[in-house]
Amino acid sequence: MTKQFKRYCKTLKLRDDPALIEEYKKVHAMGAVWPEITQGMKDIGIIDMEIYLDGNQLFMIMDTVTEFDHDAAMAVLATLPRQAEWEAFVAKFQKTGPQASAADKWRLVERIYELDQKIASTPERGYEKEC
Numbered sequence: 001m002t003k004q005f006k007r008y009c010k011t012l013k014l015r016d017d018p019a020l021i022e023e024y025k026k027v028h029a030m031g032a033v034w035p036e037i038t039q040g041m042k043d044i045g046i047i048d049m050e051i052y053l054d055g056n057q058l059f060m061i062m063d064t065v066t067e068f069d070h071d072a073a074m075a076v077l078a079t080l081p082r083q084a085e086w087e088a089f090v091a092k093f094q095k096t097g098p099q100a101s102a103a104d105k106w107r108l109v110e111r112i113y114e115l116d117q118k119i120a121s122t123p124e125r126g127y128e129k130e131c
Contacts, residue, residue, distance in 0.1 A: 005047055006064045010106040013095040014056040021056060024093040040080035044073040056095075060106060074103035 014021055026032065028051060041049065045065040052059045064073070077083060078101045087105075091098045096105045 004066045006066055006068050008060075008062045008064065008070060009109045009111065010060040010062065011109055012058045012060070012106050014053075014058060014093050015095055016056045020093050021053070024090070025053065027090065027093075034082060034086060036080070036082040037086050040077055040083055043080070044077050046073075070108070071103070074101070077102060 014024055045068045046062055047065060048061075048063040050061045052061075064070075078087075083102070087100065087102055088098060091100065094100075094105055
C-alpha cells in the first residue's frame with residue numbers, strides 16, 4: 001500500500017551566535033519541544049517534520065496530508081494553544097522579529113531537481129510523492 005503526501009521545504013536563519021545555536025539545538029532535542037506544539041502541528045495535517053542545521057542556516061522538510069493548504073494551515077496553527085508563546089520563546093534564537101509568526105519566519109524554497117522527477121511542483125503547493 002502506498003501513501004500520498006505533500007512535502008514542503010523551508011529555510012530560516014538563526015542568529016550567528018554559537019551559544020544560542022547550541023541552546024536552540026537543545027530546545028529541539030528529542031522530547032524537548034512542548035507537547036502542545038507538536039500536537040498542534042499534527043492537528044493541522046503535518047505528518048512528519050525534520051529540521052537540519054548548517055552553520056546558522058536551518059532547513060526544514062515538512063510532509064503533510066495531500067489536502068494540506070499551506071497558508072490556511074499556518075493561519076490555523078498560529079491560533080492554537082501556546083503557539084504564540086512558543087514563537088516568542090524561539091524568537092531569541094532566530095534572525096526575525098519577536099512578533100513574527102511561524103509563517104513569517106520560515107521561507108518556502110523551490111524544488112528544482114528530483115532524482116526520478118515525475119511531477120511538477122511549486123513551493124506554494126508542495127508536491128505529492130509516493131512513499
